[in-house]
Amino acid sequence: MFELKNFKLREYQEEILNTARNHNTLVVLPTGLGKTAIALALTIERLNQCGGKVLFLAPTRPLVNQHYNFFLEYSNIGKEQIGIVTGKIRGKKREEIFNNSLVIFATPQTIQNELMSGRLSLTEFSLLIVDECHRCVKNYAYTYVARKYLQEAGSPLLLGLTASPGHSEEDILEICQNLGIKKIEMRTEWDEDLRPYVQRKDIEIVTLNLPAELNHLLEYLKSDLRERIEELRANGVIELPPSKVTKNYLLQKCEEMAKEVEKNKVLFNFFLKLIQLVKVYHAWELTQTQGLRSLMSYLEKLKNERRRSSKLLFSDPKFVRVYFLVKELLAKGVELPKYFKLVEIISKELERNPTAKFIVFSSYRKTVNAIYDYLLRYPSIHPARFVGQSGEDGMKQEEQIRVIGEFGKGEKNVLVCTTIGEEGLHIPEVDVAVMFEPVPSALRMIQRRGRVGRTKFGKIYIFVTKGTIDENYFWVSLRREKKMRRILKAMKHLGISQRKLTWYIQTL
Incomplete structure (x- = not known):
């Protein structure tokens, strides 16, 4: 038995x-x-x-x-x-x-x-x-x-x-x-x-302003994006105007066009231009949400790639200018204010509670590496990277277990992680969670919140840079979570039926 x-x-x-x-x-x-x-x-x-x-x-x-x-x-x-x-x-x-x-x-x-x-x-x-x-x-x-x-x-x-x-x-x-x-x-x-089983959580939205230098860089990238989109739009590759184009839309277009290119090789040059547009869009997104350190890692990767689309980008004087402008700004100490704010929050919380444990979430491994390197400068902060197993800078399972053990014992007090820290894995009790950026996903926001407040009071800080896609992603995730709860409530009451469900949701 x-x-x-x-x-x-x-x-x-x-x-x-x-x-x-x-x-x-x-x-x-x-x-x-x-x-x-x-x-x-x-x-x-x-x-x-x-x-x-x-x-x-x-x-x-x-x-x-x-x-x-x-x-x-x-x-x-x-x-x-x-x-x-x-x-x-x-x-x-x-x-x-x-x-x-x-x-x-x-x-x-x-x-x-x-x-x-x-x-x-x-x-x-x-x-x-x-x-x-x-x-x-x-x-x-x-x-x-x-x-x-x-x-x-x-x-x-x-x-x-x-x-x-x-x-x-x-x-x-x-x-x-x-x-x-x-x-x-x-x-x-x-x-x-x-x-009775959920402890109180304080959630604070930390709004930050972009430095003037980063605003200038963003405008430059935005102008480049607009030109590339308009060119592809004029040739029938893209239907939407620049203001409506999203990364998901571009990735979907790449999938569709890859199939078309197999049938018609004449479209290959437009396909290359579309891939370049995706890469410029990603650089623009990184500038707003992840900062110059992550952006520079990405640009260095593109610069060293043998792919034709990357080589074409780095033969374009406009894009090369972005590369040198980022180098120049980093040399001057310009960066997204999220890095400075992160250290400020950790330092203040450690003053209140010297044994406090923190988890910092970022969507990108390059950002995790950049945050980790940045936090190493401060004697009271003992960070650890926690990332997945794939890639050259991935962590083997043994390393992951070791890091979680060190965090549990208090040998490390800040766990800087990608999505691996969100999904399912048991991570020892955390006092403070910091979301380096909002994500447009109900699931990921729920999982991130679930890392604190399990057995004691917890705090959550969400970094949102004003006037950037951070703001859009924050509100999108809230709307999606509400919508998810509404749909599941309908399904629970009505059963799993497409017709009934659609009718019920429309009446709510």
């Missing part, structure tokens, strides 16, 4: 479990409020009542390991009955784990490969748990594995876990359809039944 060990489910977790034991359920809970505990309780019920095996999918190896350790610590399921399968485990060892384990933790790509090769069948599995299930869209491996499970399993039950399934009706419906979801259980940190 399997059972929970060393903890008891909270009331709201019991209510969610009551739904999840009878229906394929999407659980939407803020980061840190016990989604894995619900998964463990349901796992124990299924093993006790239905037998078979349980498959727990998570998108990264660190998350797979984290869930594995949680199950070992908080249940009496033996270590010999639990296995991990990732890309690093191959051959006979992998086969042994599949044959001998009752609960298998795995990355979805690994399971997809096993299913496609015919080496694995899901007929024996009585429960599939999909963590970070907002990824279950389009051709991501979750979609394939979930479909195969629902087809093959004798008595399938599926549990999807996420902090946010997306902000659009289409995205949420796609996830629900791909996972065969029949019921939705959503809670927010403002709901009555969660309030």
Whole structure:
């Protein structure tokens, strides 16, 4: 008989479990409020009542390991009955784990490969748990594995876990359809039944002004963008005027044109111009949100690239001028005021509480590196980088574990991270979170907020530079979060039906 060990489910977790034991359920809970505990309780019920095996999918190896350790610590399921399968485990060892384990933790790509090769069948599995299930869209491996499970399993039950399934009706419906979801259980940190478990958080929007020199650089880049957009617009590559063009729009155009170029090589020169436009747009965006250090890293990368589009950019006197202007401004000590404000906030908080721990979020690894280097100048600040595994400056899993350990012990007091710090991973208690920039994503804002206020009062600072896309992104994320809650509320009351749902949302 399997059972929970060393903890008891909270009331709201019991209510969610009551739904999840009878229906394929999407659980939407803020980061840190016990989604894995619900998964463990349901796992124990299924093993006790239905037998078979349980498959727990998570998108990264660190998350797979984290869930594995949680199950070992908080249940009496033996270590010999639990296995991990990732890309690093191959051959006979992998086969042994599949044959001998009752609960298998795995990355979805690994399971997809096993299913496609015919080496694995899901007929024996009585429960599939999909963590970070907002990824279950389009051709991501979750979609394939979930479909195969629902087809093959004798008595399938599926549990999807996420902090946010997306902000659009289409995205949420796609996830629900791909996972065969029949019921939705959503809670927010403002709901009555969660309030006893959520500590107060103070959120401060820190508005900053751009230095005159950066304004001048932005205007120069904006003028260059406008010219490039108008040229492509005149040739029918772009339909929108400069004021309506966004990076997502440009990336979508690149995808479309790449297909057209395969059929018609005459369009290749326009395709190159479109790629150059994307790169100039990115430089313009970095200047506003990340600062000159990140911008210079990006420009150096382009300068050293052998790609034709990058070479063409650096043969353009206008763009070369940007490169030398950034060099000149950095030499003068000009920078986005976010760097100075970050040090000011950390220093003030350390005066109040010398043992305070901070997490700083940035969307770009180059910015993480720049912030880390900048913070090293200050004796009372002991920063650590925390980034993903890919790329030359990526961190191996062992390094990630070491950094989290040092942060937990207080040897490091500032964790500077990319999106890896947002998604799922357990990070020791944080007192203060700083968002170096707002992000236009409900999911990422919810995940970032969830890093503080778990067991004690927490503070959150969001940096917004006036008159820049920071302001747009901040309001976009708020609107998307409200919209997500409205859609999920409708789906919970009406069931998962496109026609009913559209009608209901329009009446709200």
